[in-house]
Amino acid sequence: MSEIKETSTNFANKLALADECLEAYASNIIGGQWTLVICSWLLNGKLRFGALKKNLPNITERMLTLQLRKLEENKIISRTVYAEVPPRVEYELTPIGYALKPVIKALESWGDEHKKLMNEPQEVSGSKN
Amino acid sequence: MSEIKETSTNFANKLALADECLEAYASNIIGGQWTLVICSWLLNGKLRFGALKKNLPNITERMLTLQLRKLEENKIISRTVYAEVPPRVEYELTPIGYALKPVIKALESWGDEHKKLMNEPQEVSGSKN
DNA sequence: TTAGGTACTATATAAAATGTAAGTAATGAG
DNA sequence: CTCATTACTTACATTTTATATAGTACCTAA
Known part of the structure; x- marks a missing residue:
């Protein structure tokens, strides 16, 4: 960043x-480290800063802020500030953000397959390529 | 890397x-910078090192090598060396590599939509969120 | 006056990814 | 012997991305 x-x-x-x-x-x-994870949480509906933070246990506030800003710049999420004290800010996917769903699903299903493949025991006696 | x-x-x-x-x-x-581009070239069939290099005009040999190695480690491509001089090495997608096709297609179509959206003129008179 | 909650910002630093430039091996052509 | 070709490898420099740590502003409640 x-x-x-x-x-x-x-x-x-x-x-x-x-x-x-x-x-x-x-x-x-x-492609950022947290981007897709944030989006996949938001696929279930709007969340506030603090809630995202809880769902992404190891993220620092700075990283979360940066990621959210980038996402906002790219019009993937929208940011709504409520003029309250203490402050409340909600993040929600935009239409193009929700349009990421098939991408995320494709990645998940490919990732699942790939993970299984990588966990399979290796062929020991070299039979084929 | x-x-x-x-x-x-x-x-x-x-x-x-x-x-x-x-x-x-x-x-x-x-998620690497060149990974998906390499894969999308290989979707059309096997290619040798030099051919990949030509198709990825600005990539350095070092980056190409690193990316191919990583891809190979992850079993996404296979590498075949022919014992010739000058050497010939061919790269081809494995089944799990070819399985990336829907992912790539999903990304392409989302990217296309997103690009159009970002190129649209901005709404000037602030009407909505 | 002080503490507390929320959503940040500032600055520094560490780590990872990418780029530059040069070199290697093998062999056949000249 | 020298050069060209191909697919690398190595050492090093730079750029990009991520983390750590410490603040800030605002109002409320005690």
Whole structure:
């Protein structure tokens, strides 16, 4: 997080890839460490900052804030502030945010398959590729 | 890439997340900058190192090697070396690699929608949230 | 006056990912 | 012997991302 250097090769590469490859584009947006987890919690409905924090046990407040900001910038979530004391802020997926559902489901089901595969015992006597 | 520090909080968090969240698990595996692009090229059939390099114009050999190694470790691609000179190495998706297709398609279609949304002109006169 | 809750912000630092530049091995062509 | 070719490897530098720790503002209730 923090600043990105718009003169770096890395940055240029990301732009170029995102430009010609929709999956790279998408991956740039939702590829952060906490992004998808936050979204999958929000799929069940709006949550406030503190609730998200509880659901993501090891996240620091700073990381949560940064992730939420990025998500907001990308119009994936909306942020509603209630002028109360103590403050209350609610986060909710936008339509395009809810549209992530099939992506998340696809990832989950692939992840499940993959995890099983990786836990399988190895073939010992080398039979095939 | 390079070494990961198995004592870091980051590492612990990733493990914990991957453990309870399949989408975080999947995202850890295919979330690299080039991973999905490589896979989407390979969806059309096996390719050799040099061909991949040509298709990914700005990638360095180092990055390509690292990504391919990681993909191989995760059993997403297989690597076949032909004992020729000059050397020839072919990469091909494994079954679980080909199983990424729906994930990639879901990402592409979401990315497409999202991109359109972000390119839309902003609403100027603040009407709604 | 002080403590307490909520949602942050600021600053520093650590770790991970990516990039640059150079070199390696094997062999056949010239 | 030298060069070209291919698929790497290595050492190092830079950029990006994540974490740690400590604040802040606001009002309420004691």
